[in-house]
Amino acid sequence: MSLFTLKSKTHAISMLEDDHKLVKDLFEQFEKTENHGRKLKLVEKAVEELKIHATIEEEIFYPAVRQTMDDPEGLMEEADEEHHVAKVLIAELDLMKGKEKNWEAKFIVLAENIRHHIKEEEHEMFPKAEKTPIDFEALGQRMLARKKQLQAKGVPPDAEAKMVKKVGLRGDSPAMHAQKKIVVPLKQD
Numbered sequence: 140m141s142l143f144t145l146k147s148k149t150h151a152i153s154m155l156e157d158d159h160k161l162v163k164d165l166f167e168q169f170e171k172t173e174n175h176g177r178k179l180k181l182v183e184k185a186v187e188e189l190k191i192h193a194t195i196e197e198e199i200f201y202p203a204v205r206q207t208m209d210d211p212e213g214l215m216e217e218a219d220e221e222h223h224v225a226k227v228l229i230a231e232l233d234l235m236k237g238k239e240k241n242w243e244a245k246f247i248v249l250a251e252n253i254r255h256h257i258k259e260e261e262h263e264m265f266p267k268a269e270k271t272p273i274d275f276e277a278l279g280q281r282m283l284a285r286k287k288q289l290q291a292k293g294v295p296p297d298a299e300a301k302m303v304k305k306v307g308l309r310g311d312s313p314a315m316h317a318q319k320k321i322v323v324p325l326k327q328d
């Protein structure tokens with residue numbers, strides 16, 4: 140949030156920025172701890188927060204911005220694709236138990252993607268959106284109501300969750316298979 144504009148807690152952009160702060164803090168806590176049980180809890184919490192956050196952005200905030208903001212750079216399409224990639228990783232993490240070899244790597248890659256996405260929203264999308272005539276207080280109230288509903292009832296499975304469920308987890312990546320088969324040329328002394 141800018142130091143020069145004071146927004147209330149229910150201003151749509153402040154709400155999103157508060158969520159961003161929360162998930163970034165969870166990522167940091169994950170990176171700092173060695174305790175596996177703690178890591179499991181942090182992943183569960185981050186995934187839940189991200190699902191709710193993405194849903195309110197996609198259902199309410201993004202459509203409002205799309206209707207009112209000129210976007211010749213395609214910021215909104217980029218954001219959609221970033222959500223898509225994050226939701227695939229989230230759906231895979233949802234199917235995992237935390238014992239898989241690539242579990243930690245998957246969460247770290249999700250965190251990297253989200254940090255990048257947050258930067259683009261906060262530095263490019265939100266400043267442009269603030270110039271639109273949207274009533275962000277009224278929009279924030281709507282987002283808050285939906286957030287409470289999602290917190291109470293859970294987030295319905297999205298297209299990515301259905302897709303990942305159908306395909307299943309790919310624990311053994313093609314690169315890992317190739318590594319087993321390849322005859323490695325070694326330097327001769």
Ligand SMILES: [Fe+2]
Nearest residue numbers: 155196257260
């Ligand atoms: Fe966001």
Ligand SMILES: [Fe+2]
Nearest residue numbers: 196218256260
């Ligand atoms: Fe987003």
